[in-house]
Amino acid sequence: MAGYGALSEAYEWLIRDENLSPVGAAARFEDLVAPLPPHARVLDCSCGTGQLAVGLAGHGLDVVATDASAGMIRRTAALAEEHGVRLDARQVSWEGLGDHLEASSFDLVFCIGNSLGHAEGERGRLAALASMAQLLRPGGRLVLTSRMWEVVRARGTRIDVRDRLIRRNGRDAVVIYHTQIAPDWDQEHHMEIAVTEVRPDGSLHTCAERLSFWPYRYEELVAQLQSVGLTVETSTVDADGAGYLLVARSDG
Incomplete structure (x- = not known):
């Protein structure tokens, strides 16, 4: 992994x-x-x-x-x-x-x-x-x-944005998931996750990573x-x- x-x-x-x-x-x-x-x-x-x-x-x-x-x-x-x-x-x-x-x-x-x-x-x-x-x-x-995973594949390729800011340790962030569904079950699929944090000065900092998965x-x-x-x-x-x-x- x-x-x-x-x-x-x-x-x-x-x-x-x-x-x-x-x-x-x-x-x-x-x-x-x-x-x-x-x-x-x-x-x-x-x-x-x-x-x-x-x-x-x-x-x-x-x-x-x-x-x-x-x-x-x-x-x-x-x-x-x-x-x-x-x-x-x-x-x-x-x-x-x-x-x-x-x-x-x-x-x-x-x-x-x-x-x-x-x-x-x-x-x-x-x-x-x-x-x-x-x-x-x-x-x-x-x-x-x-x-x-049957449900995930049925929903297809999609972007999901959390419907609220998430607060952790006095800090807020929004989380975005981009799920990319391959044509066949046994192929490599991808999910990109981005966490955009609102800094105290109002600026935004994004941490993102593209992950592979096999449903x-x-x-x-x-x-x-x-x-x-x-x-x-x-x-x-x-x-x-x-x-x-x-x-x-x-x-x-």
Whole structure:
């Protein structure tokens, strides 16, 4: 997975209000985290700026946070220090997980924030899922969130502008998404994201990045999970929804 270099510095404007704080980010997954024993080992894969990883560490869990973006890892480490929690933050791609982390050693692996769509096509997505699956203990769970790509493709190439200014740390910005849909499912698609901040002096500062993504159908994801030894336990998928949360268990 490549990208999120420039956007790592403006990522807070892309996060929902309820997920801005570590406490809020972790609360979403309370049902999965609460039954874990003290110091259970958890991986936040594609951790972004670290809100979930830091929130999980605040629960007393043994947290590893990985991301392919150096900027994201820097911000995750800084957030952990700010909140006085310990975690292991590493710049690691999906392909490198097995080289850096011990197999069958995690109780939970998170891959949230639509990250899996950045894996390069069917083969890249399968490799990413296999890397995450091999890290789970028998009975461990992979927690994944995804856009409903069927809906995204049906809407076609488009520009979306948030209908309000977003305030973060006393600063305002507008966010624009330009989604570019390729003719076929298995082709590389693109999404350009621009965050334009209103500076105190009234001037505008724009941070933008063009990202690649490869969409997938829900049934294809389920089949790939099964092929790497994971069984879907729960899913919030809705054919007309914007996205879903899926929990899959390692068959060991």
